[in-house]
Amino acid sequence: MSNGDDPDQVYRPPKAYKNDRFLNSRSARGLRILAEYVEPAARFGAFDVADTVVFFGSARILPRDEAEHRLQAAREHGGDVARAEMALDMSRYYEDARELARRLTEWSKGLEDRHKRFIVCSGGGPGIMEAANRGASEAKGINIGLGISLPHEQHANPYITREMSFEFHYFFMRKLWFMYLAKALIVFPGGFGSMDELFETLTLIQTGKIKKHMPVVLYGRNFWDEVLNLDALVKYGTINAEDIDLLHMVDTVDEAFSYITGELAKSLDAPKGPEL
16 A cells, blocks of 8 residues: 555555565575574573583484383284384383483583583484483483474474574574584484484594584494494495594493593583584
């Protein structure tokens, strides 16, 4: 409507930063990307978050009690018993991630340097991600969930500290925040997403783009020995033999806790803040 149509009704054009049509357009993509850097940075700064321990792993791995319930239901109602038995076997990783996150959070809360908190961080979803946030929450620690909007509506798990719950649109901005603050990475059994995150991290370390000390732990020897054949990459000359040393394999919570806390202790005297 023009002003001439109704002299008593004044047209007020929307401000650019309140114009949803513009903000969701292709032209504003750069602003949306920048927002996924600036807004998390402001929240992390407000909570003095500069050091995290990142947990990666499958969203499909169930808590033990739920896996037991599904197996019982499969046996009673003619379901896929073999699949339910595998889900129960894999549920050990949920419980181990939960316990490890709890122990790491309790350890970090006892550190004298209050700026080095090594806060548990996950991808914010179910499965191993939920287990990590749950364990940290049970230790009454702040924990982070870097979620991603997906077509199948993956919601943030309920154990994330509310002020530290994020939902990203761009995978690459989410990955930036995983790596930017991380001081250690623990990778539990997972699928394409976990593999993507693992190998991107290894590439950044191998190429020197990550300059800080970054221990990378593979949790679950049986799974990783079967799924990864890094020796074949050495054999065919596509990586160097020493590149395998970028990974440390563990199979128990005690092993993981001892190795990770020992490695994190090395960064206690390092300058405060991320190095990427």
